[in-house]
Amino acid sequence: MTCFVSHTSVDARDAYAQSLFWSRVLGYVEDPDDPNGPGDEECPIHDAESGHTMLFIEVPEAKTVKNRIHFDIRPRTGTRDAELERLLDLGASVVADHRGIHGPGTGWVTLADPEGNEFCVLRSPTELAG
Structure with missing residues (x-):
């Protein structure tokens, strides 16, 4: 089971x-x-x-420590960088930028939602295939 x-x-x-x-x-x-x-x-x-x-x-308390679990998200269409701009416009903030750490066009960006929960934005399936 x-x-x-x-x-x-x-x-x-x-x-x-x-x-x-x-x-x-x-x-x-x-x-x-x-x-x-x-x-x-x-x-x-x-x-x-x-x-x-x-x-x-x-819940009554605010987030106080690093997440023990988080989301890794990919844009359904477009690019990671275009999605990053859209998410920033929605109210996300950059925690760490790991783009290009394995060469040009690679990596991810760690963001936080409006309450500080961290999540990562990865390259789109189209970018990965290209």
Whole structure:
């Protein structure tokens, strides 16, 4: 017997704001029959393609240490660098830039979401194939 991941839960000071940020990053959507709203203690968003759910759960304390788990994301289209600019415009901030560490056009950028949770932006499948 094995298990599967039902959803990914993320502690948040403001579950609604985090759900908005990540829905814009990933293209995930709310349940139209149970939309998220300001002040909601639990705010799920879903990927229509894969069915994956992220659940943002409001907690009283802020993040205080480095994440023990994080997301590595790839742009579905375009380039890593174009996606980086889009994510910065959405409110992400750069933690560390590791582009080019293995030669031109390689590497990743570590970002933080508005509450300080770290995630990495990798090159797109098109960039990897090229």
